[in-house]
Amino acid sequence: MATRRPTRRTLATVLAATTASLLLSACGDQTAAGQGIDGSGAGAGAGAGAGSGAAKSDAPLFAKLPADIRAAGVIKVGTDATYAPMEFVENGKIVGVDPDVAAALGKHLGVRFEFTSGTFDSLITSLNSGRQDIVMSSMNDTLARQQGLDDKGQKTGNGVDFVDYFVAGTVVYVQKGNPQQIRSIADLCGKKTAVQRGTIFEEAAKNRSKECEASGKPAIAIESFPTDAEAQTRVKAGGAVAGVNDYPVAAYLALKADGGNAFEVVGNQIEAGPFGIAVAKDNPELRDALKAALAACIADGSYQKALDKWGAGTGAVASANVNTGS
Numbered sequence: 001m002a003t004r005r006p007t008r009r010t011l012a013t014v015l016a017a018t019t020a021s022l023l024l025s026a027c028g029d030q031t032a033a034g035q036g037i038d039g040s041g042a043g044a045g046a047g048a049g050a051g052s053g054a055a056k057s058d059a060p061l062f063a064k065l066p067a068d069i070r071a072a073g074v075i076k077v078g079t080d081a082t083y084a085p086m087e088f089v090e091n092g093k094i095v096g097v098d099p100d101v102a103a104a105l106g107k108h109l110g111v112r113f114e115f116t117s118g119t120f121d122s123l124i125t126s127l128n129s130g131r132q133d134i135v136m137s138s139m140n141d142t143l144a145r146q147q148g149l150d151d152k153g154q155k156t157g158n159g160v161d162f163v164d165y166f167v168a169g170t171v172v173y174v175q176k177g178n179p180q181q182i183r184s185i186a187d188l189c190g191k192k193t194a195v196q197r198g199t200i201f202e203e204a205a206k207n208r209s210k211e212c213e214a215s216g217k218p219a220i221a222i223e224s225f226p227t228d229a230e231a232q233t234r235v236k237a238g239g240a241v242a243g244v245n246d247y248p249v250a251a252y253l254a255l256k257a258d259g260g261n262a263f264e265v266v267g268n269q270i271e272a273g274p275f276g277i278a279v280a281k282d283n284p285e286l287r288d289a290l291k292a293a294l295a296a297c298i299a300d301g302s303y304q305k306a307l308d309k310w311g312a313g314t315g316a317v318a319s320a321n322v323n324t325g326s
Contacts, residue, residue, distance in 0.1 A: 059110025061296065064289035069133065074112050075286075077102065078132035081117035082229040085252045085310040086138040089117070097248075098136045100306035101165060105293040107302070119226050121198030127280055128157055134277050134286070138166075138246060140200035141276035141325030151203065162276025163290045164324050166307075166315045169269030170201045173235065173243050173250040176264050180241045184267030190218035194231035194240035197224040201244040204271055236262050248312045274317070274324050287322065294320035 056062075062070060069075055079098065081087045087096040094115040102113035115136075118126060123135045124145070141162035144151070148159035174182050182188065185204070189212035195202040202224055209220035223240055225231045232253060235243040245253070247269045254263045279287040297303035298320065307313045 057110030059108060061108045061292050062110035064292055066285045074114050076133045077113050077115045078123045078126045078135045079115050079117055079137040080120040082227045083138055083249055097310045097312050104297045104302040104306050108293040108296045127278060134279050136277050138275050139278055141274045143326055146323055158281050160278040161281060161287045162278055162323055164274035164276045164321050165294055166275040167272055168246045168248055168315050169272035170204045170244060171247045171250050171265055171269050172267050173253060173263045173265050176261050182242050182266050188220045188242055192221040192223060192240040194223050194234040194243045196228040196231050197226055205244050291320045291322055
């Protein structure tokens with residue numbers, strides 16, 4: 001996996017001036033294609049270039065796109081916008097790392113990226129049904145998702161390809177003050193732990209639970225929720241002693257929720273892996289266009305700028321690659 005992970009900067013340095021508020025309530029599932037989070041049809045994170053209905057653009061990579069997307073001037077994006085700072089709702093629009101990276105990609109491709117929010121575990125279904133062109137939602141690139149396998153190894157679909165654009169690990173967060181004295185994921189045996197359903201960190205919690213049982217300890221009491229916001233609320237209310245999440249999201253929670261008084265991160269990152277833009281297996285032309293656009297954004301600095309804006313620069317990849325997950 002070609003990535004770089006420089007010394008981690010303190011998120012507070014970058015994010016202290018950010019005015020984005022943390023979303024701790026679930027976002028509605030807006031499944032109508034081409035609809036923004038406010039239903040206006042003006043999706044967030046639009047890249048410069050051709051508008052809807054455009055068939056021409058001077059953007060350098062426009063010709064690499066599939067003909068239907070060139071004609072529409074839009075790439076429809078499925079996301080779960082409850083995941084600050086990666087993607088969340090502010091003033092009725094979807095903002096964050098992923099929309100800003102998409103905007104940078106759009107300048108090279110000459111099309112808009114139009115984000116629509118839905119529940120995380122329905123996003124690949126929306127892609128395979130043709131309702132969305134891609135999924136961009138902090139989704140871990142895994143071999144199981146590439147092959148269309150569920151958590152039991154059963155075939156559930158054709159799988160997807162990933163254009164990998166970010167790297168993050170899993171970490172534990174707890175109530176501010178850490179009343180249960182949790183030091184790491186190893187301390188969660190027998191304890192209620194909140195996660196978002198269908199995520200890689202739900203899988204990490206399940207794997208750790210098996211290790212608990214193998215060592216003669218009680219299993220982790222995993223509580224899975226449709227949205228990450230619901231899992232956060234469960235921890236905040238004390239119904240679960242901890243949550244498991246991706247590092248940039250947990251760090252943002254600790255900094256922003258209730259002015260930094262709701263949560264804290266404990267322990268180190270584990271199982272770091274790539275986030276990918278998911279594309280249907282039968283659309284290699286779009287996959288390759290996105291890969292070329294990501295490479296161009298890395299080269300011109302706009303990619304790093306988009307990440308640094310949200311304090312996520314340490315997750316940057318050094319080059320554009322496809323299906324590097326395991």
